[in-house]
Amino acid sequence: MNFDFTEEQLMIQQAARDYAQRELIQDVLEREEKAEFPARHVKNLAELGFLGMMVSPEYDGAGMDSVSYVLALQEIAKVDASVAVIMSVNNSLVCYGLQRFANEEQKQKYLKPLARGEVIGAFLLSEPEAGSDATHQHAVAEDKGDYYLLNGTKNWITNASSASVYIVMAQTHPDKKSRGINAFIVDKNTPGITLGPHENKMGMRSSDTHSVMFSDVKVPKENRIGEDGFGFKFAMMVLEAGRIGIASQALGIATGAFERALAYSQERKAFGTEIFNHQSVAFKLSDMAVKIENARNLCLKAAWLKDNHQSITVAGAMAKQYAADIAMEVTTEAVQIHGGYGYVKEYHVERLMREAKLTQIYEGTSEIQKIIISRSLIKE
Amino acid sequence: MKILVLISNVPDTTTKIRFTGDNKSFDTNGVQWIINPWDELALTRAMELKEAGAFETITVANVGTQITESTLRKALAVGADEAIRVDAVPQDAFFVASQLAKVAEGYDVILAGIEASDYNGAGVGGMLAELLGINSVSAVSGLEIENGALKVHRDIDGGSQVLSVPTPVVLIVQKGIAIEPRIPAMRGIMMARKKPLNVIAPVDAESKTEFLGFELPAPKAACKMVEEDNAKELIRLLHEEAKVL
Numbered sequence: 001m002n003f004d005f006t007e008e009q010l011m012i013q014q015a016a017r018d019y020a021q022r023e024l025i026q027d028v029l030e031r032e033e034k035a036e037f038p039a040r041h042v043k044n045l046a047e048l049g050f051l052g053m054m055v056s057p058e059y060d061g062a063g064m065d066s067v068s069y070v071l072a073l074q075e076i077a078k079v080d081a082s083v084a085v086i087m088s089v090n091n092s093l094v095c096y097g098l099q100r101f102a103n104e105e106q107k108q109k110y111l112k113p114l115a116r117g118e119v120i121g122a123f124l125l126s127e128p129e130a131g132s133d134a135t136h137q138h139a140v141a142e143d144k145g146d147y148y149l150l151n152g153t154k155n156w157i158t159n160a161s162s163a164s165v166y167i168v169m170a171q172t173h174p175d176k177k178s179r180g181i182n183a184f185i186v187d188k189n190t191p192g193i194t195l196g197p198h199e200n201k202m203g204m205r206s207s208d209t210h211s212v213m214f215s216d217v218k219v220p221k222e223n224r225i226g227e228d229g230f231g232f233k234f235a236m237m238v239l240e241a242g243r244i245g246i247a248s249q250a251l252g253i254a255t256g257a258f259e260r261a262l263a264y265s266q267e268r269k270a271f272g273t274e275i276f277n278h279q280s281v282a283f284k285l286s287d288m289a290v291k292i293e294n295a296r297n298l299c300l301k302a303a304w305l306k307d308n309h310q311s312i313t314v315a316g317a318m319a320k321q322y323a324a325d326i327a328m329e330v331t332t333e334a335v336q337i338h339g340g341y342g343y344v345k346e347y348h349v350e351r352l353m354r355e356a357k358l359t360q361i362y363e364g365t366s367e368i369q370k371i372i373i374s375r376s377l378i379k380e
Numbered sequence: 381m382k383i384l385v386l387i388s389n390v391p392d393t394t395t396k397i398r399f400t401g402d403n404k405s406f407d408t409n410g411v412q413w414i415i416n417p418w419d420e421l422a423l424t425r426a427m428e429l430k431e432a433g434a435f436e437t438i439t440v441a442n443v444g445t446q447i448t449e450s451t452l453r454k455a456l457a458v459g460a461d462e463a464i465r466v467d468a469v470p471q472d473a474f475f476v477a478s479q480l481a482k483v484a485e486g487y488d489v490i491l492a493g494i495e496a497s498d499y500n501g502a503g504v505g506g507m508l509a510e511l512l513g514i515n516s517v518s519a520v521s522g523l524e525i526e527n528g529a530l531k532v533h534r535d536i537d538g539g540s541q542v543l544s545v546p547t548p549v550v551l552i553v554q555k556g557i558a559i560e561p562r563i564p565a566m567r568g569i570m571m572a573r574k575k576p577l578n579v580i581a582p583v584d585a586e587s588k589t590e591f592l593g594f595e596l597p598a599p600k601a602a603c604k605m606v607e608e609d610n611a612k613e614l615i616r617l618l619h620e621e622a623k624v625l
Contacts, residue, residue: 007450011457011569018563049566062566 005067012068015048016075024080031082031206032351035198037162038083038206046117050076050087055095055115059107066303070248074296077252078259081355082206084252088245089158090114094121094167097238101225102185110165110185119164123242124154124212125235131155132368134169134235135178139214141170148172148184148224150192150217156362160210161195164188168214169231181231185223192217203354240316242363244302247319250327250359251295257327257334257352258288264338264347275337284333291326298322314376321369327356381528381547383435384487385423386480386504387455387463388416388496389448403593406498413451417561418493420458424558425523426491427459434525437461439487443470443479449577456572457564463577471587473503478585480504481511488547489530494519494554505552514548521556 005013024041031038045051053069055061069091077084098111113119130136139152150170166186173180186193196211225234262285265276275281298319305312331353335342342349360366391397392412400407415423426438440455441464442448452463466479484490492505509516521540522533532543532551606614619625
């Protein structure tokens with residue numbers, strides 16, 4: 001086995017680290033407090049190539065592998081999970097979905113500007129009454145001959161107000177159940193689209209989350225992705241790949257909290273010595289380090305499988321569930337190690353703890369991942 | 381015009397420094413290498429000038445073994461067009477300058493960082509100019525090129541000086557030459573793989589220095605807090621313990 005990274009992978013990791021440590025750290029607390037979208041950073045990261053990392057250069061992407069993507073997202077999320085989720089949605093849901101399943105005209109028109117990061121995208125699957133159970137789509141896309149008429153509401157949409165391109169799942173043939181669902185590319189400025197208020201979230205507050213309402217929205221026929229009824233399969237395949245992104249984000253959140261706790265434990269003194277010298281603290285850090293190493297290995301394994309065109313169904317679910325769960329544990333312990341300081345905003349770890357919680361919920365809850373993993377155990 | 385930027389390969393500034401062999405050499409095990417920060421700023425300014433049309437290509441050069449190639453590759457990713465590595469273990473400033481003199485001929489402008497963040501030798505730039513028989517300007521904090529003419533800003537005691545200098549010239553640059561080093565874009569990282577990195581055999585040059593030993597700075601003493609109204613105690617500590625008064 002070869003655990004070495006290539007020169008390029010290390011350079012990408014360093015570039016992401018440099019950007020996060022030099023730029024994101026400057027205003028992360030303020031943006032988070034004000035729930036302000038990081039427009040300037042998204043633009044800068046787009047220029048560096050981080051918004052379309054894995055899209056082939058033919059469609060203006062950077063043509064990088066998934067291992068580089070894991071390394072980069074980890075570095076960004078260590079400092080700012082909101083920026084990491086914006087990056088993850090654009091890369092692993094929107095760009096990935098289009099690169100893999102869109103036709104040539106759609107790629108030319110939509111994928112290219114998305115890969116350059118000139119515009120960003122959003123992925124609209126969840127509904128007020130369809131979260132984990134995504135087969136029951138209430139949004140309807142009625143076939144009107146040369147266009148579809150879209151009606152319904154989508155919930156918890158990351159990038160909802162800042163995105164220009166929506167990928168929307170909706171039911172066309174209710175009698176066919178999940179096989180009647182279609183996926184569409186929808187321009188956000190199409191008449192009939194309105195946004196709900198900015199969700200006032202517990203964490204990742206500078207990513208813009210809204211519900212999106214569709215009222216008699218006309219979607220051109222040529223904007224359907226794949227064959228009629230391909231939408232559910234499309235969404236599931238895209239989400240499968242997307243798990244690597246959220247797993248890496250969770251890994252980054254955990255690593256960020258761990259690094260802060262480790263540094264603090266060597267500065268703060270109690271009972272006459274640095275608190276690292278107390279076994280109760282040192283053992284916590286030891287446990288955190290092992291969990292992070294495990295999560296990192298799961299993320300990199302899933303990325304490696306994807307880069308080698310092998311199935312990531314189980315590996316991705318394992319990485320996502322484990323990294324999200326340990327992110328919650330590690331960030332909670334990081335707050336504990338900081339004591340009272342951990343509970344105030346300037347020390348960052350309380351924010352990382354709030355951010356970690358979302359990774360257990362979105363893009364497939366930890367419980368959904370366990371369904372995927374457990375079902376795989378009894379398959380031949 | 382042709383520009384050459386000298387690149388020193390130095391340990392990352394967060395490296396834990398250890399010595400081996402009776403404290404006569406630096407332990408490079410597990411060290412992360414980076415471009416010397418002053419050289420990185422020099423490269424950044426070279427890029428800006430290239431974008432403004434002053435140069436067509438930027439060459440970077442280094443004296444070092446194969447471990448320095450990832451540092452040179454990073455310089456290529458940031459935007460240099462070609463790299464030269466003189467394949468030798470750098471011994472001292474004279475040795476390095478002698479090696480660079482072989483590759484630095486024919487360039488109009490040669491940029492050298494004022495010092496390297498590892499040994500702080502601050503010798504290569506001046507020695508290289510001498511070996512090449514050309515001018516050098518030290519402590520350069522600004523460089524402009526208008527119609528092929530160089531306008532050089534340097535920091536002097538209590539102010540600054542602006543010079544017009546003929547080429548070829550070695551400019552020994554410091555902070556201020558550029559604001560912030562550039563982060564390589566992914567496109568640059570991919571292109572770096574295809575850019576030329578030429579490895580050149582070293583010339584015979586004797587080193588003029590022998591390292592007798594290294595030692596780490598004394599560990600920082602614990603911080604002593606003095607009550608704000610106890611100036612007497614503060615003076616006593618500064619006088620008797622810190623011995624600065």
